[in-house]
Amino acid sequence: MSDYLENLWQQFAIETQEHLDLIEPLLVAAESSNLQRDDIDQLFRSFHSIKGLAKAMDLLGMEAIAHGAEDILGLVRDEVLTLEARLSDLMLDAVDALKV
Numbered sequence: 001m002s003d004y005l006e007n008l009w010q011q012f013a014i015e016t017q018e019h020l021d022l023i024e025p026l027l028v029a030a031e032s033s034n035l036q037r038d039d040i041d042q043l044f045r046s047f048h049s050i051k052g053l054a055k056a057m058d059l060l061g062m063e064a065i066a067h068g069a070e071d072i073l074g075l076v077r078d079e080v081l082t083l084e085a086r087l088s089d090l091m092l093d094a095v096d097a098l099k100v
Contacts, residue, residue: 012057016098019046023095030088040083043091044073050098062098069094 001009023046026039035043051066069091075081083091 008057012053016050016053019050020095020098022046024092027088027092027095030083031085035083037077040073040076044070044077047073065094065097 023043026035026043029035029039047066047070051063051070054060054062054066072081072087072091073083076083076087081087
């Protein structure tokens with residue numbers, strides 16, 4: 001693999017992990033209390049960023065998972081859904097899938 005491609009994959013891994021590190025504690029906190037609007041916005045942006053990173057690297061399955069989570073958080077932002085424990089658990093399942 002060329003140095004350029006290796007660097008791209010390393011950057012992808014670093015940036016994706018940074019977003020996952022932001023997402024996980026917020027989702028765990030959502031299991032026991034309501035998150036603030038800023039927290040919901042952060043979750044949305046992080047999943048959105050992961051979606052874009054995955055698309056750029058042609059990881060379509062990963063892109064689809066992140067896109068689904070982003071769509072759900074869009075509904076939470078629009079107050080159609082509430083990010084309660086059960087939904088938070090499902091979102092954590094998405095995080096687990098993204099890690100794989």
